Amino acid sequence: SQKIEQNSEALNIQEGKTATLTCNYTNYSPAYLQWYRQDPGRGPVFLLLIRENEKEKRKERLKVTFDTTLKQSLFHITASQPADSATYLCALDTDTNFGNEKLTFGTGTRLTIIP
Amino acid sequence: DGGITQSPKYLFRKEGQNVTLSCEQNLNHDAMYWYRQDPGQGLRLIYYSQIVNDFQKGDIAEGYSVSREKKESFPLTVTSAQKNPTAFYLCASSGGRSNQPQHFGDGTRLSIL
Numbered sequence: 291s292q293k294i295e296q297n298s299e300a301l302n303i304q305e306g307k308t309a310t311l312t313c314n315y316t317n318y319s320p321a322y323l324q325w326y327r328q329d330p331g332r333g334p335v336f337l338l339l340i341r342e343n344e345k346e347k348r349k350e351r352l353k354v355t356f357d358t359t360l361k362q363s364l365f366h367i368t369a370s371q372p373a374d375s376a377t378y379l380c381a382l383d384t385d386t387n388f389g390n391e392k393l394t395f396g397t398g399t400r401l402t403i404i405p
Numbered sequence: 406d407g408g409i410t411q412s413p414k415y416l417f418r419k420e421g422q423n424v425t426l427s428c429e430q431n432l433n434h435d436a437m438y439w440y441r442q443d444p445g446q447g448l449r450l451i452y453y454s455q456i457v458n459d460f461q462k463g464d465i466a467e468g469y470s471v472s473r474e475k476k477e478s479f480p481l482t483v484t485s486a487q488k489n490p491t492a493f494y495l496c497a498s499s500g501g502r503s504n505q506p507q508h509f510g511d512g513t514r515l516s517i518l
Contacts (some may be wrong), residue, residue: 333509397447
């Protein structure tokens with residue numbers, strides 16, 4: 291069966307360090323992968339999209355890598371700040387017949403940046 | 406500002422009652438989605454619609470119904486057939502082409518009295 295796993299349900303990182311979150315998948319061959327941020331009681335907010343032919347994508351302090359051989363994406367936040375504390379979700383396109391995009395989401399990693 | 410509006414923020418339902426959750430978008434998006442979020446389970450797709458007057462079941466459609474009479478609106482009805490309706494419900498929309506991000510509302514939390 292298809293499966294998306296995100297490392298540890300919760301991750302605590304010291305302020306200023308780099309936070310690294312992992313998204314592993316099995317039985318998919320996604321054309322792209324997306325990362326979202328979700329704050330408590332709010333809807334997810336899109337952060338970054340990386341395509342299967344891209345190894346790395348950056349946006350300010352965020353960096354995403356995508357290894358289709360390992361079936362893994364890594365999401366990095368450099369120089370982390372307490373304001374980065376949130377749940378981060380990865381999502382893969384899992385229905386190539388859909389036309390638009392049908393995403394399957396991982397369960398998320400709750401990141402806490404400790405001052 | 407463009408966005409997605411979900412209402413109400415909190416909703417309470419009595420046993421055996423149907424309730425309807427509202428979702429409106431002014432982003433001119435073709436595709437709209439409903440997800441359910443439970444602790445530790447991530448987002449699960451209930452229904453989605455690619456175009457007005459058309460919609461498809463997602464992974465957990467049983468006990469739910471939708472309509473898409475207008476491009477801007479995609480209401481979700483939680484029927485009495487849904488035995489475990491307590492959850493956080495999220496509506497999203499996207500531009501209608503592949504590789505487009507989804508834009509989410511801020512959710513409706515449904516509880517059973």
